[in-house]
Amino acid sequence: MTQEQTKKLDHQQIMDQAYKKWTDKSWDLSDFINVLDRVEREAVVLGKLNQQVENGGFMQWIDNGYCDAHYYIIQFLLKTVSTRYEKVLKALDLADQAYKNKHSDKILDRLDDEFYHLEPLEQMNEYLQSIQ
Numbered sequence: 478m479t480q481e482q483t484k485k486l487d488h489q490q491i492m493d494q495a496y497k498k499w500t501d502k503s504w505d506l507s508d509f510i511n512v513l514d515r516v517e518r519e520a521v522v523l524g525k526l527n528q529q530v531e532n533g534g535f536m537q538w539i540d541n542g543y544c545d546a547h548y549y550i551i552q553f554l555l556k557t558v559s560t561r562y563e564k565v566l567k568a569l570d571l572a573d574q575a576y577k578n579k580h581s582d583k584i585l586d587r588l589d590d591e592f593y594h595l596e597p598l599e600q601m602n603e604y605l606q607s608i609q
Contacts, residue, residue, distance in 0.1 A: 488602045491520035506546035516609055519554065522547045523565070523601045526572055534589040535575035536582070544576050551576075562604045564597040571595075
């Protein structure tokens, strides 16, 4: 995907385009994420974080394998996303805390509540537009 094509796509459209690249059925989440360009990779990581947590909490994000497959990218994003995108950074920080406390239902429940009140999706879209 060229940068020019990407600029016209919103968050979900970038994710849809990225998932079309998952052509090898033997790939796991880590294999898939490694074939994506930067914008696609970040859209998938942020999108899946939002979708999984909104649907079933951090436990769903962990149980479905996104926690481990996306952790190194979350660490990268925590260091590179501008402080202008405060909600994105907070969502990533909550994901980092969930990863570190994935065996504590009590902590995960608290993190779920924080994430639900955060509503980061709009700012995730703004961030993705800024890197295209």
